[in-house]
Amino acid sequence: MAKSDPNASLKLMIVDDSNIIRRRIERSQQIARLEVVGSANNGRAAVEMFRRTSPDVVTMDLTMPEMDGIECVQQLVAINSDVLILVVSALADKATAVEAIEKGANGFLCKPFTDRQLNDALEELLSEA
């Protein structure tokens, strides 16, 4: 599996209902071995794209139309329990972060974030692989 080799490239999917945030994450992430394979603007579209592109890493917003991020995390983990999911959300309460982790997310980054905070969070996520 790609994740066991620290130099292997990994596929990244970005999920957020904001185009600006999706583009910002794509632009700001500086992890050389992450290749963006797709992005989705709600949980339902994310599940479909996940099945098509089989990403190794996902950044996941929580407050989205159609299917929220918590439900989406559950569905992605049910499809592939090895996926690494970084929740990127404005919901800053501890209970929400704990719930996301319990449902299968591997990390939590609170919006608003700096480029450095995003990259640090992704590095930490990948160190778990």
Next chain:
Amino acid sequence: MFKESEIRTFIEGTTNYFEATAQQAASVGSPYLVTDGNPGAYEYTGVIGISGARKGVVYFTAPRGMLTVLLMRMQETDTSDESIRDLVGEVANTISGNARRDFGKNFVISVPVVIAHDEEKVTTPHARSFVIPINWRTHSAKLVVCLE
């Protein structure tokens, strides 16, 4: 009833947003109370409905000029009307979501509703609102908190 002391959460959320996103601090003026149900709006407004333990709305409203510069500070090259709408909704969503740090999980926020080019359509569910004036670079904006 929403207490004046609770406005601090939203002031911190606003200053934190500009510092993290634009790497340039915004100054926040003294919050004031509006009791006539008309806190006012600029050209673009992102409205978040609040439900759960609190009920009402939080909205961020700003002129196009401020939002365009904010996009540019984020290295975003698309400054179209669509991107401006997206940004104003995202600002409102982020500041409202951050308020859960103090108000907890039962402070339930909706996805943003954006109102543009029609300031008269921006309304509040109650007559009483707190307004937080925001100054950033040469621009003015405001955050309006209208909660039971």
